Amino acid sequence: MKISFLVRDLCHMGGVVSATQNLAGALAARHEVEIIALRKVRDESYFPLDPRVSVRALTDLRKHSPTSDLDDPLIEVFPKVYPVDPAEKKPVVSRLAELRLLEFLATTDSDVVVSSSPRNTIMLSYAKGDYLRVTQEHSMPSIYAKYYQGRLFKAYHSLDALTALTPEEVESIGKLVPGVRNRLAVMPNCVPAAPVQSTGTSKxxxxxxxxxxxxxxxxxxxxxxxxxxxxxxxxxxxxxxxxxxxxxxxxxxxxxxxxxxxxxxxxxxxxxxxxxxxxxxxxxxxxxxxxxxxxxxxxxxxxxxxxxxxxxxxxxxxxxxxxxxxxxxxxxxxxxxxxxxxxxxRRMRMGEAAVRNAVRFHEPASCERFEAILHDAAARRALPTTATAQVDPQGSVRIDVGALPAQAHGAEIACRRIGRNPAEERFAIEPDGSALVPWRGGLAEGTWELSVRTAAGHEVPLTADGYGCDVREVLNVPLPRDDRGPAMELLLPHRGEGDRLRIRSVVRDTHVEVDELAVGDDDFELRAVCWGAPLGTGAALEAVNRRQKDQVLTVPVTAGEGGRFSARVGFGLLVGDHEGPEKIWDVWLRPEEGAARIPVGKLATDVLEPIGVFTFPRPVITVSTPPEPTLLTRVNRRVARKLKWKGSSQAAAPAGPVKVEIRPYFTALSQFAFKTVDV
Missing domain, CATH: 3.40.50.2000 (Glycogen Phosphorylase B;)
Known part of the structure; x- marks a missing residue:
């Protein structure tokens, strides 16, 4: 195959230059290999290069060279895509070099293009050519400059393979950019054997x-x-x-x-x-x-x-x-x-062991290691990367990835839970390319990302387009569930970041679903249904202050049939303890006296994020008598006066009546809440 390495230049004494030239030379024994440098400022590299490796410089910055580009005005122009250090007074990599690199990426006949620097990796992510895209991280991406780090992490998603020097760095990158964990591999630098060795006797x-x-x-x-x-x-x-x-x-x-x-x-x-x-x-x-x-x-x-x-x-x-x-x-x-x-x-013995142990980093071992990475990348590329997801009338999700290549028969859908409690579940892909994620016992609560994984361990993330998730039947799923399991089990496939196919799974032994909120002249009437817990003596709605959990507003509920109930929450109750600029009350149901609270929310829906979708009127109430300030408020005011915070909302108590807006809403976690805000 033909392999092209991208470097900034070969004109400085750095480990990346040495390692790239060494690996290129090792691969040249079995492949056509070239190094593409964005710039050339000296005649020769500091390190030896296998003569079978060709080198092409996209811009020549040598004054004495007959091919010098120093008279091209674009040499003095900063690039538009290639990241530029804010401290640069003149471009290290010019707009001319950038344009020529983009042309190379669009027209090369290479089978593999390998970036050996993070900024070139960003450039490689823009390429449209039909070749394997590989990057080698020779340092630690977690410490890269912020002006290009975010762009680099986004670029990782367009790669077929990504290598790091150590297992620890592979793990670190996987945590920084979880979506590329399937294509990470350890690739130590290639270092040739020494032409002459120490006798161990010199002091x-x-x-x-x-x-x-x-x-x-x-x-x-x-x-x-x-x-x-x-x-x-x-x-x-x-x-x-x-x-x-x-x-x-x-x-x-x-x-x-x-x-x-x-x-x-x-x-x-x-x-x-x-x-x-x-x-x-x-x-x-x-x-x-x-x-x-x-x-x-x-x-x-x-x-x-x-x-x-x-x-x-x-x-x-x-x-x-x-x-x-x-x-x-x-x-x-x-x-x-x-x-x-x-x-x-001991010194002699350890020196002999050093020679033996260094062999694993020499050309033959490095060549085999890198070829295996390319083989795995090619195998992943043959796998399907798009899928459709359809919810059936019972709430199970049918995933369809289409026909699999012969070498991928026996592959599975791998579902990985994202967040603080990672987990993994797998579901077999049938010969027709479909897999079923069952509504019961399939996925624990959380948000899961889906991939195709083969028996050989090759894996690619799945994406979906705007038509890829058919969730119409979510609205018809029979809820609550039967008595043999949790009252609430619901799967909602959707597109996540980067169009990644995800499934949100909700599994609740008990759940309170909001039906509607009626807004009267003096109060809200909340109508909801409780699943999994009967309403008993002392059933009450409780609004808990988000910052001070010991502050609880309690109102009784009126029970209806089938777990339905209603509760009236007075405007005065919510604003009675208001203290600007805002206060948030998360709403819970205590189904009977002494029972555990159940969050009140909106989950039995095809709407992934109810916040901002299900909205309610916001009454404004005039509070004539300001509440007695709390100890915390008095301390804040004292600090404000000492620091002379003019205009601070806590600098002084309001002199007269104030207006407070009450905002009922669903939080980012789909729980119902009230927010009181100064207006």
């Missing part, structure tokens, strides 16, 4: 990376001060360049380590330098993976590393090929280094 400790604050090289310098005090014949070499170089130089001189600690500068490739050492140290505060760990292990160096999330613990086997120490514990780092410095046999 040199190696550290390497970008000299920036997060890499925390100051910690390894501090730790080495302890080491060299005990073993003055050992030396520390730090490879890399960056903004912290001057601070490190000052630290080294302050500690008197200028004869034993050397800042070596950048090295590309760095692997041959590793062979000159006997121990490698990684002191990072945060490390999504850590290519240098694998490079050092491949060169035969045992590694001492901080337990930086999440990379090191997924590479190093503590005590076998390296030692992991707590972040921020310089003393523990020094002790771990000394363990290896003072035990030649």
């Amino acid at each position: 040199v400790i190696i550290a390497a990376g970008l000299l920036k604050e997060n890499k925390n090289f100051a910690a390894v310098v501090d730790a080495f001060a302890t080491v060299v005090a005990k073993r003055p014949d050992w030396r520390l070499r730090i490879y890399g360049g960056g903004t912290e170089k001057a601070n490190l130089r000052k630290q080294i001189e302050t500690l008197g380590l200028h004869n034993t600690v050397t800042l070596m500068g950048p090295a590309a490739p760095v692997s041959p330098e590793f062979s000159k050492g006997s121990i490698f140290v990684l002191p990072s505060k945060r490390e999504a993976f850590g290519n240098v760990i694998v490079e050092a292990m491949a060169a035969g160096l045992p590694v001492v590393s901080t337990d930086a999330d999440h990379g090191p613990r997924n590479i190093i086997t503590h005590g076998e090929d390296g030692l992991i120490v707590p972040r921020g514990d310089t003393a523990a780092m020094a002790d771990a280094i000394l363990e290896l410095v003072e035990d030649d046999e």
Whole structure:
């Protein structure tokens, strides 16, 4: 197959560039592979690239190049789709590069397009080509800049596969964007074998990376001060360049380590330098993976590393090929280094284990791992992604996904409950492409998202269009249910975020359904029906203050036939305790004295969100005597006066009569409530 990798450029010394070039080279043994760079600013990459991999730069920013684009006016224009850092004074990626990338995405004959950066992933989400869309996250999306993070998470939904470097990061992304959990996979960076390996006899400790604050090289310098005090014949070499170089130089001189600690500068490739050492140290505060760990292990160096999330613990086997120490514990780092410095046999043994264990990140293993991800993505793409849902007269839901491919026979509808209490239920898909979610015992209460899942574990989320959910029969479902189960069991299929097919399941042993609300001159008359609990002595309607649960307004109910009842709620009762700017009373039924409360609401309907749909008149009442202020109100007023909050609604008590509007409504949870509001 033909595989194209998208990168910003290959012109800087970064782990993403190295990992992308390494994987491209590994795949080139069996596939046609190219790298598409948005820009080119230097003649060669810092890292070696397999000659079988072709490279195409969409814009050439080299002054001396005969193909330079520097005279094109669009080079100075900011892009319209590609996310731009608000701090940019001039575009790093230009409108010209953006247009050429969009053209490439629309016309390429590639079978797979792989984004190696989050901003390119956003661009890939706009593509219409018929190829697999894959992104590789080389960092932690949870810490990405807010100006593009939201767009990126939305873009994930258009991908066929999404990889992260560690299981922990796969789990993290799955929590951030639950809708893409089915297409997440672990894909560690590809790191080649070392051309030359350490003998383990030189008294040199190696550290390497970008000299920036997060890499925390100051910690390894501090730790080495302890080491060299005990073993003055050992030396520390730090490879890399960056903004912290001057601070490190000052630290080294302050500690008197200028004869034993050397800042070596950048090295590309760095692997041959590793062979000159006997121990490698990684002191990072945060490390999504850590290519240098694998490079050092491949060169035969045992590694001492901080337990930086999440990379090191997924590479190093503590005590076998390296030692992991707590972040921020310089003393523990020094002790771990000394363990290896003072035990030649152990150091040699761990170095040999490091070489063996690094193999799982080399080209052959990485190629097989990535090919398996592409195979799974292709299998998912063959599955149906749209469905229809129809409620039958009893309230069961018939899901129809159409014909399944032969390899997907035996697939199921997977229903996953979203929210704080996740759960999963599965229902068999029949040969005709349909599945039945039964009204009884099918789904517990909650909102469920639906997917197609094969026996091999391939899964795709289901979507529905505006005609995909036939809920006409919901209005005819016989309620209450029979005496053998809950009084209220109702399934309501609907479209959720991103057109995802969802089912809201309501399962209640008892339920109070509002029939109507009559608005009189002095009161409301609520008419409702209670299922699952008989009305007995002392039955009453109770309005509970949402903020102060001990405040309860109680009115008796008048029982009718078949569980029906009515209750009159006086306007004066609701506004008698009103205290601006608003107060909310959630309404419950206590079916008899001493019984548990039952929420009063609107659920026996095809309306998913009654709030704003079922509306009622809002009477306005004049309250002539302001209520006695509560202790909380008096405290708030005192604070307001102290802070001089002019115009605060709590700054002073009203001097005369006030008008209060009473708003009956259904809440977001479909419970009936009254709100009193100053007008």
